[in-house]
Amino acid sequence: MKVVPMKAERRSALGRNQVAQLRKEGWLPAVVYGEGREPVSISISEWELEQHVKQHHKVFHLDIGGTVESAFLQEISWQATTDRPLHADFKRIDLTKAIEADLEVTAVGYPMGLSKGGVLSKDHMVIRISCLPTAIPESLEHDISGLDLDQTLTAGDLVLPEGVTLVTPAHTSICHVAPAKVVVEAPAATEDAAAPAADAKPAS
Amino acid sequence: MLMPKRTKWRKQMRGRIRGEATRGNEVAFGEFGLQALEPGWVPARVIEAGRIAISRNAPEAKSWIRIFPHKSVSKKPAETRQGTGKGDVEFWCAVVKPGTIIYEVDGVTEDVAKRAFNRVAHKFPVKVRLVRRRHG
Numbered sequence: 001m002k003v004v005p006m007k008a009e010r011r012s013a014l015g016r017n018q019v020a021q022l023r024k025e026g027w028l029p030a031v032v033y034g035e036g037r038e039p040v041s042i043s044i045s046e047w048e049l050e051q052h053v054k055q056h057h058k059v060f061h062l063d064i065g066g067t068v069e070s071a072f073l074q075e076i077s078w079q080a081t082t083d084r085p086l087h088a089d090f091k092r093i094d095l096t097k098a099i100e101a102d103l104e105v106t107a108v109g110y111p112m113g114l115s116k117g118g119v120l121s122k123d124h125m126v127i128r129i130s131c132l133p134t135a136i137p138e139s140l141e142h143d144i145s146g147l148d149l150d151q152t153l154t155a156g157d158l159v160l161p162e163g164v165t166l167v168t169p170a171h172t173s174i175c176h177v178a179p180a181k182v183v184v185e186a187p188a189a190t191e192d193a194a195a196p197a198a199d200a201k202p203a204s
Numbered sequence: 205m206l207m208p209k210r211t212k213w214r215k216q217m218r219g220r221i222r223g224e225a226t227r228g229n230e231v232a233f234g235e236f237g238l239q240a241l242e243p244g245w246v247p248a249r250v251i252e253a254g255r256i257a258i259s260r261n262a263p264e265a266k267s268w269i270r271i272f273p274h275k276s277v278s279k280k281p282a283e284t285r286q287g288t289g290k291g292d293v294e295f296w297c298a299v300v301k302p303g304t305i306i307y308e309v310d311g312v313t314e315d316v317a318k319r320a321f322n323r324v325a326h327k328f329p330v331k332v333r334l335v336r337r338r339h340g
Contacts (some may be wrong), residue, residue, distance in 0.1 A: 012309055078338070080229035081241055101242030175285055194289050 001136040003070070003095070003103075004052060008032075008042040022182045023086075031122060032062060032071055037092065038063065051086060058101070059133045062090060070095050091155040093133050100130050100167055103137060105158065105174055109145030113177030118149045122175045127155050128167040135163045144175065152176035205248040206273050209295045215278050215290050225303035227259040231337040234310030236317040245297040245307070248273040254324040255283060258307060261320035271298040276290045307340035 011029060012111035013022050019029045028046040042064055058073045071090035079086050082166075093099055105125050114120060129136070142158055156170030221243035231237035236256075251269060260266050273296035280291035300306065307324065309317050318334055325332050 036296055080237070122267070122310065 001058045001059050001134060001138060002057065003061055003134060004049060005063060006044060006052070006056050008044045008062050008064045010065055011041040013041040013043070014041060028085055028088060030090060032064070032069065032090045032092060034092040034153060035094070037077070040055075043088075045087065046085060049073045049088060050062050053085075054194075056138045057093075058136065059093070060090065069135070071100070072099060073176050073186055095133050097132075098130050100131055101136050102130055103129050106139055106141045107153075107175060108141050109143045111144050111147035111177050113147055113149040113151065116149050117180050118177040119180045120144075121178050123173040124168070125174065127158070127172070127174070129164050130167050131161065131164040135161070137161050137164065147175075149177055149179060205252050205296075206269075207248055209313075211276070212278060214293060216276050217297075219275075221299060221301055225301040226333060228239040228270055228305055231305060231308055231335055232270075234266065234308035234336050235334045236310075236312075237271075237305040237308045238312065238321045238322070238324060238332050239335045239339070240300040240304045240306055240328075240330045240332055241302055242330040243299075243301050245275065245277070246271065246273070246300055246329060247277075247295050247297045249295065250327055250329065253297065253327050254307060256271060257323040257327065258309060258320045261323050262309060262312050265309040265312040265316070265320070267310075270305045270308060271300060273298045275299055298302045306332065316319070 011022070013019055022029060022043055023046070026057045027043040028041050028049055030044050031039055037099055042062070047197070053076065054074075055073070060070045060071050060073065070093050072093045074089040074091045076088050077086040078084070103126065105127060107120075107122070107125070111118070111120055128139075140158065140160070142153065144153060147153060149172055152175045153176065154170060155166055155168045155172040155174055158166070158167060159172070211307075235268060251271065251273065255267070258265065275297050276293045277295050277297055278291040279294035306328075307321070309320065312320075314336075321332070321334050322337075
């Protein structure tokens with residue numbers, strides 16, 4: 001994963017109203033913590049962060065008022081209905097030391113079990129890996145076209161790039177093809193039949 | 205239709221719906237979700253109608269219902285004089301806040317999910333929108 005530079009400023013606006021004002025001006029409140037040092041409140045450009053998120057960038061050289069720190073984008077809080085970021089968490093890292101990170105598995109192909117009446121069930125599509133910050137893969141694709149009925153793809157089956165080790169237990173199921181359960185819908189109820197259902201009460 | 209198996213009290217006060225959903229506001233199981241944009245009550249029969257609409261318009265999809273009708277709504281019969289206590293329970297509904305994910309689907313293309321959720325949206329008493337799962 002590429003290490004990208006990002007400008008940040010120390011933030012004195014800490015309260016709810018001050019932070020809301022900051023957001024109106026296009027800035028995003030964020031925090032940098034970790035490595036045994038004091039957490040620092042910063043503000044970054046909301047637009048810039050969204051561009052990095054689109055390109056799946058996670059490792060940054062944060063330029064906080066002249067001092068450059070390496071940081072890993074740990075978490076972003078999103079506003080649920082507008083999809084705007086609310087806050088970002090950066091964790092200080094040493095680029096020469098391995099860190100743990102989440103990696104999403106992308107399933108490619110049409111499992112053969114689906115054509116036999118199966119249903120693909122995605123169990124844990126995110127795995128935990130350990131590697132150098134610069135070696136974190138941007139994505140991990142795995143071909144599941146060979147997955148038959150009642151077969152499971154486990155974390156141990158995934159082919160990881162060199163230098164990346166799996167932290168998630170190897171027996172963890174990533175996805176499996178299960179036989180489809182056929183649900184027979186009851187015939188449409190008539191009004192008379194539906195009436196008692198409306199009055200139905202749970203036992204108190 | 206969905207309804208609680210047992211409750212401590214049969215009848216409830218109406219309450220107010222304030223703020224936005226802080227839980228159940230992310231697509232957690234499938235690839236696409238239907239998100240409420242307004243606060244409101246969704247009756248159990250509407251949840252069921254929506255489920256049927258999804259299963260008819262996207263039969264190959266795996267679907268999840270993310271809300272449950274915990275709230276009982278009582279009503280007095282028509283042309284009844286005031287008094288004599290609170291009415292009987294008429295229906296059960298789920299209280300949704302803006303941001304709540306109502307349904308999720310997986311195993312279908314965006315077009316199919318959009319078509320199925322569009323049918324559902326027409327039945328709903330609140331404004332909704334389609335949202336995708338947030339990756340990474």
